[in-house]
Amino acid sequence: MNDFNLYTPTEIIFGRDTELKTGQTVRRHQASRVLVVCGGQSARRSGLLGRIERNLDEAGIAHTLLDGIHPNPLDDKVYEGIDLCRRHSIEMILAVGGGSAIDTAKAIAVGAPYDGDFWDFFAGTARAQTALPIGVVLTIPAAGSEGSGNSVITRRSGLLKLGIRYHRLLRPRFAIMNPELTFTLPPFQTACGIVDMMVHILERYFTNTAGVDLTDRLCEGLLTSIMAQADAVMTDPADYDARANIMLAGTLAHNGLCGVGREEDWATHYMEHELSALYDVAHGAGLAVMLPAWMTFVAPRNPGRLAQLGRRVFGISPSLDATAAAQQTTLEMKRFFGRLGMPANFADIGADPADIDTLVSKLHTNKGETVGFYCRLDRAATREIFTIAAHQ
Numbered sequence: 001m002n003d004f005n006l007y008t009p010t011e012i013i014f015g016r017d018t019e020l021k022t023g024q025t026v027r028r029h030q031a032s033r034v035l036v037v038c039g040g041q042s043a044r045r046s047g048l049l050g051r052i053e054r055n056l057d058e059a060g061i062a063h064t065l066l067d068g069i070h071p072n073p074l075d076d077k078v079y080e081g082i083d084l085c086r087r088h089s090i091e092m093i094l095a096v097g098g099g100s101a102i103d104t105a106k107a108i109a110v111g112a113p114y115d116g117d118f119w120d121f122f123a124g125t126a127r128a129q130t131a132l133p134i135g136v137v138l139t140i141p142a143a144g145s146e147g148s149g150n151s152v153i154t155r156r157s158g159l160l161k162l163g164i165r166y167h168r169l170l171r172p173r174f175a176i177m178n179p180e181l182t183f184t185l186p187p188f189q190t191a192c193g194i195v196d197m198m199v200h201i202l203e204r205y206f207t208n209t210a211g212v213d214l215t216d217r218l219c220e221g222l223l224t225s226i227m228a229q230a231d232a233v234m235t236d237p238a239d240y241d242a243r244a245n246i247m248l249a250g251t252l253a254h255n256g257l258c259g260v261g262r263e264e265d266w267a268t269h270y271m272e273h274e275l276s277a278l279y280d281v282a283h284g285a286g287l288a289v290m291l292p293a294w295m296t297f298v299a300p301r302n303p304g305r306l307a308q309l310g311r312r313v314f315g316i317s318p319s320l321d322a323t324a325a326a327q328q329t330t331l332e333m334k335r336f337f338g339r340l341g342m343p344a345n346f347a348d349i350g351a352d353p354a355d356i357d358t359l360v361s362k363l364h365t366n367k368g369e370t371v372g373f374y375c376r377l378d379r380a381a382t383r384e385i386f387t388i389a390a391h392q
Contacts, residue, residue, distance in 0.1 A: 001209065001210075001211045001212050001261035001262070002209055002261045002262060002263065003261070004260045004261045006256055006257070006260050007167050007168060007171070007256075008147065008171070008255050008256060008257070009171055009173070010146065010147045010171050010172050010173065010174060010175050010255070011025075011173065011174040011175070012147075012174075012175055012177060012251065013025065013174060013175070013176045013177065014177045014178075014244075014247075014248070015177075015178065015179075016178060016179075016180055017178065017180075018176045018177065018178045019048065019051060019052060019055070019137050019176055019178055019181065020051065020055055021055075021176060022052050022055045022056065022059075022094070022135075022137060022176060023055040023056045023057075023058055023059025023060075023061055024059055025135065025174050025176065026056065026059065026061050026092060026094065026135060027059050027060070027061065029092065029133060029135065029173050029174065030091075031061070031091040031092035031133065032060070032061060032062060032091060033061070033062045033063075033064075033088060033089055033090050033091045033092075034056065034061055034062070034063050034064075034090065034091065034092045034093065034094045034135075035063075035064050035065075035066055035081060035084055035085055035088070035090045035092075035093050035094065035105075035108070036049075036052070036053070036056075036063050036064065036065050036066065036094050036096060037066045037067075037069060037081060037093060037094065037095045037096070037097075037101050037104055037105045037108065038065075038066075038067050038069065038095070038096040038097050038101050039067070039068070039069045039071070039097045039098070039100060039101055040067070040068060040069075042139075043067075043096055043097065043139065044067075046181075046184065048096070048137075048139065048181060049096060052094075052096060052137060062088075063094075064084050064088045064090065066080060066081045066084055066104075066108075069097065069100050069101050069104050070100065071100050071280075071282060071283075072100070072154050072161070072276050072277070072280055072283065073100040073101075073103050073104045073107075073152075073153055073154065074153070074154050074155075074156055075107075075118075075119060075153055075154065075155045075156060076156060077104055078104055078107040078108055078111060078118055078153060079111075079118075081093075081104065081105075081107075081108035081111075081112075082108055082111040082112045082118060085108060085112035085132065086112060090112070090132065091132070091133075092132060092133045092134070092135060092173075093105040093106075093108055093109050093132055093133070093134045093135070094134075094135045094136070094137070095134065095135070095136045095137070095172075096136075096137045096139065097137075097138075097139050097140060098138070098139060098140025098141075098142055098143060098145075098193075099140070099142055099143025099144075099145045099196075099283075100143075102134075102136055102138075102143065102145035102146060102151075102172070103143070103145055103150075103151040103152055103153060104151075104153070105134050105136075106131075106134060106145070106149075106150075106151035106164075106170045107122075107151050107153050107164075108132070109131040109132040109133070109134050109169075109170065110128040110130075110131045110164070110166070110169065110170065112132055113130045113131065113132065114126075114128065119155060121164050122153060122155075122162040122163065122164055123162065128164070128166055128169055130169070131166070131169040131170060133173050134170065134171075134172040134173060135172055135173055135174050135175075135176075136172045136174070136175040136176065137176045137181075138175055138176065138177045138181075138247070139181045139182065140182065140185065140189065140193060141182060141193050141197070141246050141247040141249070141250035141251075142192060142193030142194075142196040142197060142250055142283075142284060143193075143196060143250070143254065143283075144196075144197060144200055144250050144251055144252075144253050144254025144255065145254070146172055146175035146177070146250075146251055147171065147172070147175060147251040147252075147254060147255035148165075148170075148171065148254045148255055148256070149165055149166045149167040149168070149169065149170040149171045150163060150164070150165045150170070150254070151163060151164050151170060152273065154276075154277050159277045159278060160277065160362075160366065161273040161274070161276060161277035162273075162366060163273075167256070175251070177247055177248070177251070179240055179243035179244040179246075179247050180240065180243075182243050182246075182247060183237055183238045183243065184237075185237070187234060187237070187341065188282075188285075188341065189282075190233060190234065190237070190246075191230075191234070191284065191340040191341055191342055192282045192283065192284025192285055192288075192342075193246075193250065193284060194226060194230045194246065194284070194340060195284040195285075195287050195288045195291075195337060195340070195342060196250075196283055196284040196287060197226060197246075197249055197250040197253040197254070198223060198226055198227075198253070199268060199269065199287045199291055200253040200254045200258075201219050201222055201223055201253045201258055202219075202223075202268075202291070202309075203264055203265050203266045203268065203269060204219065204258045204259035204262065204264045204265075205219040205220075205223075205258070205305065205309065206265045206298075206305050206306075206374040207262045207263050207264065207265065207305070207373070207374060208263060208302075208373065208374060209261070209262040209263045211261075212261055212262045215257075215258055215259070215260060215261060215262060216308070218257065218258055219258050220309070220312045220313055222249055222252060222253060222258065223309075223313050224313055225245060225249060226245075226246065226249050226253075227313075227336060229242045229245045229246050229249070230246070230340065231339075233246055234340065263373050264373065265372050265373050265374045266371075266372065266373075267294060267371045267372025267373075267374075267375075267377055267382075268287065268290050268291050268294045269287070270363060270366075270367050270371050270372075271290050271294070271359075271363060271371075271382060271385065271386065272286040272287050272289075272290045274359045274362050274363045274366075275289070275290065275349070275351060275359065277362070278351075278355060278358070278359065278362075279349060279350055279351050281349045281350070281351070284342070285342060285343050285348075285349055286349060288337045288340075288342035288343055288344070289343055289344065289345060289346070289348070289349060289351075289389050289392075290385070290389055291333065291337075292330055292333055292334045292337070292344075292389075292392060293385050293386070293388040293389035293392060294385055295326075295329070295330040295333060296327075296330055296385075296388050296392065297375075297381065297384060297385045297388060298326075298374065298375050299323060299326035299327045299329075299330055300323055300326075300327075301375055302374060302375050303322040303323045303325070303326035303327075304322055304326075305374065306325070306326035306329045306330065307320075307322040307323075307325035307326045307329065309329050310325045310326065310328055310329030310332065311325060314328075314329060314332040314333075316328050316329060316332070334392075344392060345389060345390060345391060345392050346389060346390040346391075351390070353387070353390040353391070356383060356386045356387060356390065357383070359386050360379055360382050360383045360386065363382055364379055364382070
C-alpha cells in the first residue's frame, strides 16, 4: 500500500425532505448571498427549485439564479456565472442537480476570485489558490461530484474536455441528498449514472499497487451492491431503499476512499471524454462503450485484476486461468450494461469510426503520449481500443 492523505470534509445531509434544510445549512456555513446553479427546466417543473428558493428566502439568504447548464457542461456558462458572482458579491455557489451543475459550480468557484481566465486551471497553465465555497442539492446520483474535488468542463472552442482536481479547494462544504428527488429520473439517465459510478470505482480498482486488499474489498462490495440495487431500481423507480443505496454509492465511488494507497488508472475516462466532447454523448453511455473495449484490450496483457473482479463480483469459476477469467469478466460486464439498456458500440451513440484518428490525436495532445497506469497505452494502443469500441 502506498502512502496517502485522505481529506473528505463534505457534510452529508441525507434523507427525505432534506432539501428543506438548504437555507439553514447555507446560513450555518456563514453565507448570505448565493448563486444557484442548475440544469434545464426539470428542477423548476418538479417544484424543487421553487422549494429551495422559498427556503433560502425564509433563511434570509439572497440568491441569484444561473440555469440552463448543459449535460456536458460548457465554458460559456462558467463565464456567465463568474460575472454574476462578481456583480452580486456572491459568497457561496449552490449547485442543484447532478454532476454537470456541480462541475460548473466548481469552475465558477475557482474562476470568480481569479484575475485571469478560469480555463488557465483546466489547461494547466495556472494553479488555483482560492475558491468560493460550494454547497450541493443532489438530484442525479452519478458523477460523485458532490463529494469530490474534481470538475470537468468542455470548451466550445476546439471541443476540449478537460478536468481539474483540487481536493482542499473544491470539495463541497455540504451535500443535501434526498433519494425521493431521483424517483422521476428517466431509466436511461438512471442507467447512465449507475455506469458512471461503477467506472469511478473500477478506475481505482484496476491498479498494479500491491497490498491493498482492504480497498479491493471496499470496491468489490460497492460494485456488488450497485449491481443488485440497479436491478431493483430499474424494476421499481420509486423503491426508496434502492434509490438511497444507489445515491450513497455514487458519493462513495468518487470521494477518494476507494483509491487510497493505490495508483489509479483513468484511461477509460480520458478516452470517453474525447468521445463526449466530439459527439456530446451522455458520459455514462460513452463509458458503457469504452470500458468493455478497454477490458478487451487489457485482458490478455494484464489479466490479474480483471480475473479477480470476475471471481469475486461476477462469480466466475476459479478453475479458469487468469486470461480466460479476465475475458469472461469482460463478457459479463457487457451483459450487465446491456441489461441496463446501455449502448454497446459507436453506432449506438452516433459516433463515426472515421473519426478514430481525430479521437486518438486529441487524447494524446491533451493527456500526453501515454495514458493509464494499469496498462500504459500509447497511440497505437488507444487506436486499437477505439477500434474495438467502434465494432464490438
